[in-house]
């Protein structure tokens with residue numbers, strides 16, 4: 001039995017000072033009805049809690065740690081950078097170096113700006129799209145999550161789905177009214193919306209691989225349609241690759257599906273585990289951003305030297321050895337194929353959906369294409385699977401509306417152990433079917 005005595009005490013204490021005891025809702029484990037392990041350290045594929053439990057980690061800080069935790073080269077670069085000072089609020093050589101590196105992976109990022117979170121990146125990209133087009137309305141897809149800014153906190157999957165919060169109190173009606181939501185992967189809905197209102201729409205923002213209703217790939221033709229209608233109506237196409245950038249492929253979903261968005265948002269991996277994100281794209285649009293243009297956007301800690309150092313070290317490793325992407329993807333596929341085989345052996349209906357190194361086990365017999373499909377999955381089976389695994393040291397996302405992630409530090413033995421426990425968990429589920 002997993003002992004979480006110290007975590008339980010720490011959680012009780014934290015709840016007196018932090019809403020729900022956490023700094024981001026999904027960490028509270030409310031959706032799985034248990035106590036979250038309080039983490040003391042992490043290394044490679046493993047994280048450790050304050051009760052000295054060890055877990056194989058498939059959350060990886062919600063995606064950033066593609067090289068595994070505490071990668072020695074990333075840590076060494078931070079140790080070297082920190083004594084020089086932690087923030088200057090002034091330009092550094094490192095920022096241009098990182099911008100060049102990002103552009104080498106994603107040539108569509110002709111110009112970019114660094115910010116401190118994915119929320120800031122998508123919020124700023126929307127402002128740029130609105131300022132550039134002079135229009136107010138934006139289109140987002142039901143079950144896509146783009147962070148917690150007002151315009152985007154509408155039918156937003158992830159934590160909101162987990163906690164059953166459809167729209168957050170505090171989002172002004174007038175702001176939400178400018179956000180048009182339609183189902184993900186629904187090509188006809190996109191076409192008819194644009195036929196009716198295309199010339200009023202500033203932008204489409206999309207997770208080109210959805211990760212915040214679990215991992216849901218785009219159906220063939222979906223992203224192509226988004227590109228066509230936005231081009232036809234002079235609207236801006238924004239790919240939110242905060243999660244799928246560097247995971248769907250080395251150049252994100254835009255490289256995998258060969259679509260050129262006007263703007264791209266990156267986060268998570270681009271900051272190497274530090275608070276950093278980026279938005280950027282066509283020079284014509286990005287040159288409208290202050291101070292070169294009139295669209296205001298700023299940040300005291302934007303391009304912070306420590307965050308940029310971690311991002312630069314991470315991307316340098318990935319650039320030096322591009323086989324890392326293939327290796328992490330192969331490991332993910334081996335794991336996913338193992339789940340499929342074991343679930344079939346035990347007669348448990350699952351759809352194991354994967355793109356690159358993101359994956360989700362959906363407890364359903366039908367492919368999950370949109371948020372309604374994700375909501376129709378068997379939550380009891382998810383709960384049994386989650387708890388059985390956590391008890392035995394396998395750390396998955398504590399919500400069925402999230403993706404899990406693989407790192408380069410996960411080796412064959414980790415996958416063997418994970419599959420052994422997954423098989424037992426499927427057997428447990430089958431007992432109660």
Ligand SMILES: Cc1ncc(COP(=O)(O)O)c(C=O)c1O
Nearest residue numbers: 117118119145146147240242243
């Ligand atoms: C696709 C996507 N966009 C935006 C965000 C917001 O990023 P952050 O949590 O860094 O604000 C997230 C994750 O939270 C995300 O998965």
Ligand SMILES: N[C@H](C=O)CCC(=O)O
Nearest residue numbers: 024025026062158159212
């Ligand atoms: N789904 C979210 C981001 O990807 C999970 C992270 C969070 O909200 O804390």
